[in-house]
Each structure stands twice: as C-alpha cells, then as structure tokens.
Amino acid sequence: MGERVYIFDTTLRDGEQSPGVTLNVQEKLEIAHQLAKLNVDVIEAGFPVASPGDFAAVQEIARQVRGPVIAALARANPEDIDRAWEALKEAERPRIHTFIATSDIHLKHKLRKSRDEVLELAVAAVKRAKSYTEDVEFSAEDAFRSDLDYLCQVVEAVIDAGATVVNIPDTVGYATPFEFGEFIAEIRRRVRNIDKVVLSVHCHNDLGLAVANSLAAVENGATQVECAVNGLGERAGNAALEEIVMALYTRKAYFKKETAINLKEIYRTSKLVSTLTGMPIQPNKAIVGKNAFLHESGIHQDGVLKERATYEIMNPELIGLPQSNIVLGKHSGRHAFRERLAELGYILQDEELDKAFARFKELADRKKEITDRDLEAIVKNEIRLVPELYQLAYLHVSSGTTIVPTATVGLQRNGTVTEEAACGDGPVDAAFKAIDKITGISNLKLSDYSLSAITGGKDALGEVTVRVEYEGRTFIGRGLSTDIIEASVKAYINAVNKVIYELGEEILKKG
Numbered sequence: 001m002g003e004r005v006y007i008f009d010t011t012l013r014d015g016e017q018s019p020g021v022t023l024n025v026q027e028k029l030e031i032a033h034q035l036a037k038l039n040v041d042v043i044e045a046g047f048p049v050a051s052p053g054d055f056a057a058v059q060e061i062a063r064q065v066r067g068p069v070i071a072a073l074a075r076a077n078p079e080d081i082d083r084a085w086e087a088l089k090e091a092e093r094p095r096i097h098t099f100i101a102t103s104d105i106h107l108k109h110k111l112r113k114s115r116d117e118v119l120e121l122a123v124a125a126v127k128r129a130k131s132y133t134e135d136v137e138f139s140a141e142d143a144f145r146s147d148l149d150y151l152c153q154v155v156e157a158v159i160d161a162g163a164t165v166v167n168i169p170d171t172v173g174y175a176t177p178f179e180f181g182e183f184i185a186e187i188r189r190r191v192r193n194i195d196k197v198v199l200s201v202h203c204h205n206d207l208g209l210a211v212a213n214s215l216a217a218v219e220n221g222a223t224q225v226e227c228a229v230n231g232l233g234e235r236a237g238n239a240a241l242e243e244i245v246m247a248l249y250t251r252k253a254y255f256k257k258e259t260a261i262n263l264k265e266i267y268r269t270s271k272l273v274s275t276l277t278g279m280p281i282q283p284n285k286a287i288v289g290k291n292a293f294l295h296e297s298g299i300h301q302d303g304v305l306k307e308r309a310t311y312e313i314m315n316p317e318l319i320g321l322p323q324s325n326i327v328l329g330k331h332s333g334r335h336a337f338r339e340r341l342a343e344l345g346y347i348l349q350d351e352e353l354d355k356a357f358a359r360f361k362e363l364a365d366r367k368k369e370i371t372d373r374d375l376e377a378i379v380k381n382e383i384r385l386v387p388e389l390y391q392l393a394y395l396h397v398s399s400g401t402t403i404v405p406t407a408t409v410g411l412q413r414n415g416t417v418t419e420e421a422a423c424g425d426g427p428v429d430a431a432f433k434a435i436d437k438i439t440g441i442s443n444l445k446l447s448d449y450s451l452s453a454i455t456g457g458k459d460a461l462g463e464v465t466v467r468v469e470y471e472g473r474t475f476i477g478r479g480l481s482t483d484i485i486e487a488s489v490k491a492y493i494n495a496v497n498k499v500i501y502e503l504g505e506e507i508l509k510k511g
C-alpha cells in the first residue's frame, strides 16, 4: 500500500470561476453529492462572501453532503472568515480555507502592503479561523513567484498559529515540473514545523503543465492535490482531477501513492460537470474525452483485438465508461429502461422515471437504437433541475436559401398555449425571437451557442447548450432532440425557465 494523497476538489469554487460558467444552488448541490460518491477527500464548496448565491450553495452543501470535508474560501480578513464560518457551521467536517498573496508582485501592486503586514494578516486570519474550527487551511497565493525565504517564514508562522493544511499554489501556471518539485522539496527542507501539516499544491494550467507540476509535487512530498473535474478553473483551468487520479493509479508502482477515489464514478462525474456547466469536453481530452479509448488505425485495432494491453494502458471500465452492448429501442419497456439506467448508476425516483421514460419513448419513435450515451443525455438534460414554467407545445419553421427564415412557436404555461411567429437570420434565431415575444423578456442576450452530437449516425441526438445574459448574469440552458432546431428551442426555453426561477416571475411583467 502506498502513502495516501488527499484529493481536494475545487470544481465548485475555482472551477466555477471558469469564464462563462455559472451554476445555481441546486446544480452545485447535485455536483457536490456526486463528488461525495466519487469519494473526494475535500469539497471546496465556494467563496461565501462573494455573493448571496455562493453563500447559499456552501450552506446547503454543508447541511446536506456527508463524507468529505466541506471547505469554504475566505480572504485573510475577519469579514470573509466570519461569513465562511456562518455558511459552513452545519457541516459534519468543516474547513475554513483562508488565503493571502505572498509574492512581491502581488504585495506591491494588488495588496499595497509590506511583507511584515502580510505576515501579520496571515497569522491573524488563521487564528480567527481556528477560533471557529480545528481544520484550517492556509494558501499563500502566487506562492511559486514568491521569495522562497519569505514564503517559508509565512508558512512556518501560520503553522505555529494553528493551520492544519498549508497550500502552495502556482496561481498563474508559471512553473515547470522539475522546478516545482524542487520548490516543494525545498519548503519541506526549510520549514521547521512542516511535518505538522498536510502540504498541499494548487496548480493552474496556463502552460498546460498543471497536472505534471502537481505530480512532481507529490513525488517531492506534497500530500494534498487541489484539482477540478475536467480541469475547470480560472483562465486555462486547474489540474484535472481525473488525470491526477488516473496517473497515480496507473503508475502506482512508480509513485507509490494512492488516493481514496472511487474510480468507477469518474466518467459520470465528468459528464455531470460538463452538462451542468455547459463546458464541453474536448474529444481528445485525457481519460474522459470521447476519443480517449478509441482506436482508429488498423494496426492499433488489430493489436487491441489481440491483446488490449498493446495500446491501452487503462481499462475504460475502470472509470465507469458505459460498456454495455444492450441497445434499447421503441419496443423496450419501462422495466428494461429502469434496469439499464440502474446499471449506468442512475436510480430515479418514480416521478423522474416517468418523465425520463416518456422522453425515451419520444426519442425511440425517431431513432432506431438508443445507446447508453443517449440514455445519459436523457437523464442529464431532460430531468430538469428547475420548474418548467414554459414548455414547448409545438414548433414550425420555414427556411431555405431563397426565403426569409420564419418560425412559429407555441409555448404552454399553466395549461394555456400562447403562439407567436417571428423572422430571423436563420430558423433558430427566428424561433428564439418568437419565444422572446411570448415571454415578453426582451433584453435577454444570447452570448454563446454550441451543438454537439451525442452519438454517431444520421439519427444522432443533438445536444444544444445556450448561454444567455440577463442583467449582467449568465444562465445556461440545454436541450436535446434528434432535430437540432427543436434541441435549440428546448435549450433556450430551459435558459428562460432558469432566468425566471432565479429572478422570480416579476421579471415577466418587467420585460
């Protein structure tokens, strides 16, 4: 058995800081429950002082999610720390994570404070956090660009003040693996009381080195790695959780370390995070990309058929990639549907199951074979996490190279169907305009639109993700159909329903 490496997941905090990503409280809660199933050691649930939404999400996660430590971020000041504790206090295992920058560049231009002042603030923050909870993490922001002597002085002082975890971030993703490994080794050598704490790293991916740097740190004595599912995070993101975990697992003989991660939940967690954040996974992404276990060249296919190990270093089943060859179709009953979902790990309540089964039947009428990927898409996209105030009743579009694209849309709300028609730059634009006329929300701005095929073939399910802006806030909507215009319309309606759910029905009067 190797030494333990703790996995600190920051998908809901740093990951949510990815440009364009925004999650509501229910979505964060659903991800947190899934992270608990994945068995991460720590869930960083958010930054409570940042907004009432962040506070509410941390509070709900602290109340409901059991198993992992629940951490909340706080700058090194009393207000942030008090707010973090307020949100965390009902957690089974709370952790306050406080931070302040230690690099001269941050001290001079951002904090406008001397090294002594920052040292004092760091110690005071840890002491205040410690007055609330035993488990206190301190992060030296921009640690890698900090003067090493000063950094070691701060680390030693915060440990004396009671920090139980000290985190060394490469905040701007500047380090290279050998250097970062040495940096961690040097901190271990120089800091007198370092053995009293869990030594953590937090690497950003600006040069594409976040995973490599984190692993180099582990080789040099780091015992906690901060990472995010699918590598989400500020700018180019954080170290990808699934890559760290699978590297440690696959190369166990080399690293001699282990995590407690439930590997079988990796694929499902990745899919859920991608769906809820609206951040697609690039096909060639390591571990969870669509192509990660596909073999295209004849030589490789031949090799794998003879012996998997020729070209596969990991078994896809390990990460819970659906492997079933059972194909459901329009004659499949509710029982087979429920069984297959259960095999895929989705246990639905009766009401959810009814809804998903109805979507499945609709799809089976249009598509000959329903694959596991289709089923996952149904579960994740069609089981709405917000009330469906508006529902699509019908849709007609006319479009072509010589006519003005026009759409007629019927939306049902509280049992009444309202119809509107509009012209647009294309059929999707026309349909969105017709929806805006029905809801009366005129200043909704579409800021992003993406379409991907769930499975191959002419009858593939199309998954549309739209991002809309309303009064400076971003909402993500998703829709699924074999017809891409219908998928687009459903995605837009989903986003509209989220706007209404978050901001209240009064906005319908406001327009």
Ligand code: KIV
Pocket: 014, 099, 139, 140, 141, 142, 167, 169, 170, 171, 172, 202, 204
């Ligand atoms: O990148 C960083 O330095 C951070 C800290 C707040 C840990 O996200």
Ligand code: ZN
Pocket: 014, 169, 171, 202, 204, 233, 234
């Ligand atoms: Zn970060």
